[in-house]
Amino acid sequence: MSKTAADNLCERLIAWDVSTIYGFPGDGINGLLGALRRHQDELRFVQTRHEEMAAFMACGHAKFTGEVGVCMATSGPGAIHLLNGLYDAKLDHRPVVAIVGQTFVRAIGGDFQQEVKLLQLYSDVASAFCEQVNEPSSVRHLIDRAMRIAQTERTVTCVIVPADVQDMEAVESQPHKTHTVHSGVGYWPGRLVPARDQLKQAADILNAGEKVAMLVGQGALHATDEVIAVADALGAGVAKALLGKAAVPDDVPFCTGSIGLLGTKPSWDMMQGADTLLMVGSSFPYSEFLPKEGQVKAVQIDLLGRMLSIRYPMDLALEGDSKESLAELLPLLARKEDRSWQEEIKKDVTDWWRLMDEQGEPADRDGRVRPQGLFTALSSQLPEKAILSSDSGSAANWYARHIRIRRGMKAMLSGNLATMVPGVPYAIAAKFAYPDRVSIAMVGDGAMQMGGMAEMLTAAKYYKTWADPRLIVLVLTNEDLNQVTWEQRVMEGDPQFKASQEIPYVDYAAWAELIGLHGIKITTSSEIEGAWREALSADRPVIISALTDPNEPPLPPHITFEQAEGFAKSILADPQGGLPGAVEAVREKVHEFLPGR
Ligand SMILES: Cc1ncc(C[n+]2csc(CCOP(=O)(O)OP(=O)(O)O)c2C)c(N)n1
Numbered sequence: 001m002s003k004t005a006a007d008n009l010c011e012r013l014i015a016w017d018v019s020t021i022y023g024f025p026g027d028g029i030n031g032l033l034g035a036l037r038r039h040q041d042e043l044r045f046v047q048t049r050h051e052e053m054a055a056f057m058a059c060g061h062a063k064f065t066g067e068v069g070v071c072m073a074t075s076g077p078g079a080i081h082l083l084n085g086l087y088d089a090k091l092d093h094r095p096v097v098a099i100v101g102q103t104f105v106r107a108i109g110g111d112f113q114q115e116v117k118l119l120q121l122y123s124d125v126a127s128a129f130c131e132q133v134n135e136p137s138s139v140r141h142l143i144d145r146a147m148r149i150a151q152t153e154r155t156v157t158c159v160i161v162p163a164d165v166q167d168m169e170a171v172e173s174q175p176h177k178t179h180t181v182h183s184g185v186g187y188w189p190g191r192l193v194p195a196r197d198q199l200k201q202a203a204d205i206l207n208a209g210e211k212v213a214m215l216v217g218q219g220a221l222h223a224t225d226e227v228i229a230v231a232d233a234l235g236a237g238v239a240k241a242l243l244g245k246a247a248v249p250d251d252v253p254f255c256t257g258s259i260g261l262l263g264t265k266p267s268w269d270m271m272q273g274a275d276t277l278l279m280v281g282s283s284f285p286y287s288e289f290l291p292k293e294g295q296v297k298a299v300q301i302d303l304l305g306r307m308l309s310i311r312y313p314m315d316l317a318l319e320g321d322s323k324e325s326l327a328e329l330l331p332l333l334a335r336k337e338d339r340s341w342q343e344e345i346k347k348d349v350t351d352w353w354r355l356m357d358e359q360g361e362p363a364d365r366d367g368r369v370r371p372q373g374l375f376t377a378l379s380s381q382l383p384e385k386a387i388l389s390s391d392s393g394s395a396a397n398w399y400a401r402h403i404r405i406r407r408g409m410k411a412m413l414s415g416n417l418a419t420m421v422p423g424v425p426y427a428i429a430a431k432f433a434y435p436d437r438v439s440i441a442m443v444g445d446g447a448m449q450m451g452g453m454a455e456m457l458t459a460a461k462y463y464k465t466w467a468d469p470r471l472i473v474l475v476l477t478n479e480d481l482n483q484v485t486w487e488q489r490v491m492e493g494d495p496q497f498k499a500s501q502e503i504p505y506v507d508y509a510a511w512a513e514l515i516g517l518h519g520i521k522i523t524t525s526s527e528i529e530g531a532w533r534e535a536l537s538a539d540r541p542v543i544i545s546a547l548t549d550p551n552e553p554p555l556p557p558h559i560t561f562e563q564a565e566g567f568a569k570s571i572l573a574d575p576q577g578g579l580p581g582a583v584e585a586v587r588e589k590v591h592e593f594l595p596g597r
Pocket residue numbers: 391392393394395418419420443444445446447448476478480481482483484503
């Protein structure tokens with residue numbers, strides 16, 4: 001058989017150093033799958049349970065490695081299934097290339113089976129680049145452009161390959177004549193640093209401030225040393241947007257931890273009290289957690305010009321890479337003599353961690369485990385270089401507040417899309433990218449039932465190929481879509497609507513055993529420490545199912561008057577449902593914010 005266009009496509013991906021494609025088969029990509037079989041020694045196909053998971057894994061790969069993630073799906077239904085995972089990548093600015101099938105070119109427009117108008121369907125998620133291969137000679141430049149544009153624009157791109165084109169004879173380059181394209185492989189990102197006089201202006205603003213607050217996001221993940229050095233010079237505190245959790249280790253005494261609804265009180269207090277803001281590599285959207293307009297002089301540094309000055313009207317909003325820009329800014333900063341602002345922040349941080357440790361003490365209520373205890377115990381047992389993935393339920397709160405991240409670790413979730421389900425597929429993608437590191441996902445039972453359970457079959461299928469088989473999934477078995485139940489209580493003043501919120505009980509530990517993995521159940525908090533030890537010494541992936549208390553409020557660090565009022569109303573409207581416990585929990589929560597804590 002002579003080389004096909006699909007072979008050419010695989011070889012082009014290999015030339016771009018792609019090593020793994022996450023996907024699911026279908027006859028719309030049979031030609032591509034044949035070529036992948038022929039190239040399997042250089043390009044690995046990882047079969048997921050669902051195309052959405054393939055897209056989450058490609059996104060997880062991009063988030064953890066910084067490389068392009070690649071996923072593949074068949075025409076019609078397969079391409080439709082990819083979308084949510086692709087939006088996760090697009091909204092969090094991660095490079096992902098989707099390769100999808102389409103019906104035969106000659107059938108397009110014929111209302112053919114599985115014919116979906118993919119160019120239109122993908123026109124938003126892959127707005128940066130979405131093209132169809134209409135003949136073999138365009139494979140080369142369409143793959144080259146998809147790979148390059150995904151990286152330079154930090155986004156999702158898509159190449160649609162009709163099934164008949166996949167099997168056509170490869171045409172690896174176009175003859176030199178009119179209307180031909182001659183592209184090449186490789187991407188060398190530029191060094192983006194603001195001009196010297198702009199950095200000088202930034203330094204003037206920051207040097208004039210007396211109470212400087214920093215906010216860093218995922219754009220600062222590679223700039224840990226520079227962020228710490230700048231904060232030290234400025235006598236500042238550093239808050240972290242969730243995607244930037246690993247940007248600054250939590251043992252840095254002026255790191256106030258996460259910000260926002262899932263954030264900490266020191267972050268909140270710092271933003272309320274600051275007179276100057278330095279925002280680096282973040283587009284954290286909830287402006288109510290930032291200083292009020294006019295309160296601070298503000299400087300922003302971000303690689304993406306389009307993300308500048310949209311959350312706060314910056315006095316200076318500079319395009320630049322965080323690491324390079326902060327390194328050049330540093331010598332222009334005058335070390336603050338007066339350290340009292342930072343000392344105050346450090347004290348708040350110490351107090352906050354004391355409180356978190358108290359709340360993380362093993363405790364039970366009504367025969368269920370307080371969820372914080374699971375996270376505090378995990379935090380103290382985390383092995384070096386662990387890779388963490390959180391899902392978008394209540395787990396994200398405890399992950400944000402109770403896990404002390406250390407240098408060398410990685411930590412991710414779905415930031416801007418905040419979709420349910422990526423916890424498990426991210427954790428699996430982490431194992432393929434770093435097979436010798438421990439990967440841990442923290443997910444809700446709703447997310448587990450929405451796809452996480454099925455996807456553990458992928459872990460079961462592949463774990464023997466990983467150098468270290470340890471992948472641990474912690475399931476918060478609260479039999480509730482708890483995050484939303486609380487949002488309904490606090491924001492709407494509504495009681496729990498059982499019809500929409502209750503989640504059926506499943507024995508996830510038994511499910512693990514059934515599929516050849518290890519399962520551990522936690523029903524009282526005294527089992528927590530031992531459960532983590534057991535999971536961390538297992539010879540295969542583990543599901544820990546913890547029966548957790550749904551009445552533990554994952555509330556924001558400051559409770560506004562309206563929210564407290566809404567909450568009170570919801571309690572009055574819901575005489576049952578374990579709410580006396582909830583009342584007690586909220587009382588505890590309010591207590592956190594009393595002076596003198
Ligand atoms: C795909 C998707 N559907 C719905 C939501 C809204 N949502 C956010 S968190 C949540 C509850 C998650 O429940 P579970 O996974 O059980 O976690 P819990 O909060 O109970 O710990 C829901 C429904 C979402 N973010 N994504």
